[in-house]
């Protein structure tokens with residue numbers, strides 16, 4: 001396997017050298033290529049240095065792997081790279097089709113992942129145009145550069161093993177002798193007696209693991225998934241860095257493992273200390289035993305095309321390239337049905353007993369690729385496996401799809417592309433596994449296998465899948481990588497290490513999150529208490545002169561009459577209409593408030609006499625609710641017409657909930673939504689709102705129930721229970737609130753809450769005060785704490801709201817808020833701004849912005865208008881401008897790069 005190695009102290013050095021190479025060599029085709037290289041620093045470079053490349057190189061360790069993939073005669077060249085710099089870590093992947101790669105002004109598409117961000121780079125010729133979410137990040141720019149040049153470099157290297165030395169000699173000219181550096185690197189790996197013995201031990205062990213990994217890569221020849229190798233190297237590097245701690249970080253960065261591995265492989269000493277123990281699981285007949293035979297290239301396990309062949313658990317041991325491989329062949333499970341449940345459980349329990357003594361390194365779960373699209377119905381089997389082995393069984397599992405060369409057929413009967421078929425099938429399997437462990441982020445590696453002896457072969461006689469992949473080496477590489485990563489985990493003794501049989505810890509809500517939602521103001525179910533100040537404002541307005549009834553009559557103009565008015569007349573006319581509308585709405589609100597008051601008084605008088613005599617209690621008329629969203633697929637069996645909703649009483653509102661992601665031919669109504677607000681007794685109100693959904697696998701509920709008693713002196717007491725599903729568990733919250741109206745302009749509230757999630761209990765207390773200054777100004781101050789066993793989170797907020805003059809008819813307001821949350825000696829301060837107003841007639845605007853001391857925040861601007869199309873144009877304009885701006889800065893950076 002040709003490989004190259006570049007050692008450079010300064011990034012600029014590498015780049016200049018690569019430029020030299022590019023100029024001196026022609027871009028001729030060099031046949032199949034593959035290589036790997038590492039970039040490391042020769043000497044620590046000053047962090048303050050203004051050369052970003054130098055800074056980058058001094059901090060970063062990159063592992064680069066180049067692999068070519070033969071796809072129907074066309075070569076796709078891919079580069080993957082994992083790097084680390086300071087607190088950032090990168091993972092990059094680049095794919096270049098060979099024809100593109102050979103063009104003098106090649107284009108590359110490059111993806112760089114940094115934590116949650118994805119940077120996209122487009123390489124044109126020797127320069128780089130890149131677009132990213134963080135334009136000013138020079139480290140990243142250098143990183144992208146490096147990758148592109150590295151790609152050129154590998155392309156220029158000859159595939160012969162001498163390429164390594166030729167590159168090394170080139171490196172010699174530019175950056176000093178790699179040989180001596182290699183030795184330096186190797187020397188630096190000798191145990192340092194000054195560091196703690198324990199630390200040194202685990203460091204050496206990780207280093208041994210890395211050497212082993214390089215030796216395995218050499219032994220098993222070219223790997224086809226370069227990204228995987230880069231990932232493993234990156235993780236091993238991180239593992240070493242974590243173990244070494246800050247003080248020893250430099251020691252870890254210099255990578256001599258590869259040379260040591262090459263030397264050891266050449267001399268054959270010491271013997272490679274590595275073995276694989278693989279457990280195979282899956283239904284009967286999927287090809288577990290056949291795969292074992294294919295991997296060993298000899299019939300070591302019994303197979304049968306017509307009946308279950310493996311009846312007992314059996315270890316099949318063999319050696320591949322000098323590595324001991326032990327398969328634990330197990331009897332296949334029967335298709336899931338109630339009658340087979342006991343038998344399947346028995347097999348699983350016997351497997352669990354078997355592996356207890358010596359657990360496997362890797363679990364392979366088998367399925368047939370050709371049968372998956374016929375409708376996957378083995379979810380109960382996956383559930384049973386999880387029940388017996390625990391969630392952790394899936395964390396180290398590789399999905400193996402046998403019959404990997406089956407020609408796929410789409411649902412319409414026409415063949416579909418192999419890649420999309422495989423993606424579809426593995427996606428389906430992954431979906432079910434995610435469901436069974438309740439973790440949507442879990443991603444199991446997938447390996448395709450073809451055990452048919454007549455399967456297509458390459459020139460070397462190796463079985464090749466329809467996508468050109470030699471499955472066996474791919475299969476072994478996956479197993480090796482999984483084992484190496486598992487070993488690294490064990491060495492580091494990471495908390496929550498994976499053990500078969502242990503269950504995943506349920507999601508635990510965070511204290512600051514619970515506190516901030518507890519501090520939010522809740523409305524009580526008493527209708528009159530929801531906005532206590534509204535009635536007073538309306539009553540105080542009662543004597544005002546500008547009443548709607550006192551207005552002189554107005555003639556409403558027709559459209560043509562209106563058009564004839566001058567501009568100022570039009571404005572006056574519309575202003576007048578606005579004014580009248582406000583007064584009219586105010587009048588209505590006042591009347592409503594008066595009615596409420598009267599009813600309350602009459603109820604007080606009639607109380608105890610005859611509660612049913614109220615004429616308002618007469619049965620209300622049925623009202624048709626607006627039509628609901630219908631399932632997206634049109635189907636003659638669709639029973640949508642059965643689900644028209646009628647509201648027949650004021651008290652209960654029950655509606656079905658549509659799941660838009662349902663299956664075809666599925667009605668899609670898996671949930672029900674319910675709302676009610678009732679007066680149980682005089683002054684005692686209750687409200688229930690909730691939504692429940694249930695399908696074959698999941699049940700989720702979200703509900704809030706509350707009851708409140710409002711005493712005539714203005715005090716309100718309320719209790720409530722909230723129930724919410726989270727993953728497999730349910731969170732219950734009991735809360736209680738007392739509201740005291742001690743002064744006309746002041747309302748004080750205090751609340752307590754008890755939340756239970758899993759076996760943890762969270763107790764919260766809060767105090768809130770609302771002060772009204774005049775009709776328009778309102779201040780709300782609150783403070784509270786949330787406690788769980790030993791931990792406490794404290795928080796509080798202050799909010800000032802200025803309402804518009806027409807409140808409560810029009811809800812124009814501006815509010816400013818400040819909040820503080822303190823947890824584990826860390827304090828987060830936040831500020832917010834909210835405003836809702838009408839900038840011009842016919843338009844409403846809501847602005848919402850917040851920012852906290854951790855520099856996280858958001859800005860929302862919502863404009864709604866039915867008249868002003870120009871707003872949409874402004875949006876289109878700003879989007880175009882943003883794109884142009886991005887492009888221009890991209891071009892500029894390209895120029896800068898070219899100038900360098």
Ligand SMILES: Nc1nc2c(ncn2[C@@H]2O[C@H](COP(=O)(O)OP(=O)(O)OP(=O)(O)O)[C@@H](O)[C@H]2O)c(=O)[nH]1
Pocket residue numbers: 282283284285286287288289290291302303304305306307308309310311330331332333402403404449450451452
């Ligand atoms: N065409 C094709 N046939 C396969 C493949 N894998 C397995 N088979 C055939 O499927 C049949 C069953 O394979 P086995 O290896 O016995 O299946 P198993 O999973 O070990 O079954 P149990 O031992 O009962 O659990 C055999 O005839 C194999 O030759 C494959 O990838 N392609």
Ligand SMILES: [Mg+2]
Pocket residue numbers: 288289290302303309310329330332
């Ligand atoms: Mg078998």
